[in-house]
Amino acid sequence: MDHNKTHITEYKVLAKILLLLIFCTFLTISITSFNLAAFTVTIALLIAGVKGFLVLSYFMHLKYESLLLRILVGSIFLLFIIIVLITFIDYSFR
């Protein structure tokens, strides 16, 4: 494998992402103090989604990878969303 082509992320960028992730974690904890009813879970999941996105893009280098690889990963998430939606065709009409 050609190592000369791999991208090296600066520590500064990594540190920033880490701070962002920690901030998101506090956000997730703090929203539990508001009474948002069912939306609590929605918001928590949205924040988790953002965190996942950051980890994938920076720590797992997806941002610097080929388009093919990004499309592959993207379609996995698409598949996941479709499967959840289809499951709810059952749950929301029962």
Add this chain to the structure above:
Amino acid sequence: MMSNGTDKIEYVSYLEHQGKYSGLRSWIFATDHKRIALLYLYAIATFFFVGAILGLLMRFELIAPGETIMKPQTYNGIFTVHGVIMIFMVVIPGLSAVFGNFFLPILIGAKDVAFPKLNLFSWWIFIFGSILAVASQFLKSGPPDTGWTFYAPYSTTTGTSVIMATTAAFVLGFSSILTGLNFIVTVHRMRAPGMKFFNMPLFPWSIYATAWIQLLATPIVGITLLMLIAERLFGIGFFDPKLGGDPLLFQHLFWIYSHPAVYIMILPAMGVITEIIPTFCQKKVYGYKAIALSSLAIAGVGFLVWGHHMYTSGMSENARWFFSLLTFIVAVPSAIKVFNWISTMYKGSIDLKPPFLFALSFIFLFIIGGTTGLILGSVATNIQVHDTSFIVAHFHYIIFGGMGFAFFAAIHYWLPKMYGKMYNFKRANIAWGSLFIGFNLLYFPQFIIGIQGMPRRYFDYPPQFQWAQIISTIGGVILISGIILMVYNLIMGVRKGEIAPANPWNGSTLEWQIPSPPSLENFDEAPVVKENPYDYI
């Protein structure tokens, strides 16, 4: 006839290659994809034999109404163990672990898979999981009696060894995931220079599509089984309504994996058939791109149809028609393949050698399995036959008639390459005949009494069904004799058979350009990549 590579002077095949270890250790610590393939072959063949014996025991129990040779609870245990062994230890790994491992790298012109050590590790996980599965049979609490589907809430309440069996399935899942990952990376990174995706033979295409399913679907069943274990151990209410859970959630999660899993079984089988047909017709495969892309389509749409296993479970009306619609759509790419195989044969110079006989019977049996699948896919007819022996007949036609016969076709096709020896054709033909006749005698009557209401997973039945049960049991005996004869013939071929030339069938793909058996690194010179891998006239 092509030249036989074994007469080159310094040539050493992978079977004779002297590595770091010798003896048994040179096998169980081998990282060569070909040796690992053989390790899987021997393990899976053994499990298949055990599973088949259990099946035969069930057949003898069913030869007459009432208790014949075993108690009802023993019967429950046996059909569960039979299912667990056959599904998780035989047909899911089956073709991709054995022939995928052996031939995927060779067909794409690679030295090995991308991660050889991970490959060996997957085999060890497989063996570990299999030991757990077998052990679950002998625990004091008795063999699991839930069926291989482990439906909650029964599986969370029965006293039998469900935890052990589900742990086994969980562990086996890891082997499957890692193999899938390995093959995806292999296809992306290890293709011979100049080989684009659309220059690959079609077996690698099907293994590639399968690998994605293994990678993406298996974790879902893994987490589901963990949830089941957590519910049993800690009383967390995921599935049991008494604890506030939803039993249908289990069925959803289970089938989100297990329907794609049926494509883990059948896609590589379709790939094998797509290799064999052009060789024995000496004709370019018809509709290369359609076959390649239909593999991907099956893998993709196959993820969205799981609800057809749940029509009678109390799922919402809207979900039922939706899943029915999608089930009909997923049948289309399978049908495309069947049309392409038959069009490939059209005006070919057909040579009825044993591999081709098995491939032909695959098509025949798969059509019966597939069309009865449509009967099950439509809600109205499904409700009539759900949980009857019609289901048993359907999935045996697909899994055994399909995947099983494709496995037999593959071993007859590739054995001369794997061992450099040839088996006896006449015996192979007789074995094929008894397999084919035995199989149809065994399973076809189950369609008929299924429609008449013979329930599935029952140890007893009213006398009106006995005629069919007797025919089935006779078929089972014929089938087993065929299997024994076939295995005997193959073993004799490997041990005492004639030396096989490098290209006994005049095939055009890369594996036939190298000596039989191949050397450790498969290709001593860079392989010549063709625009179309099937370039007969």
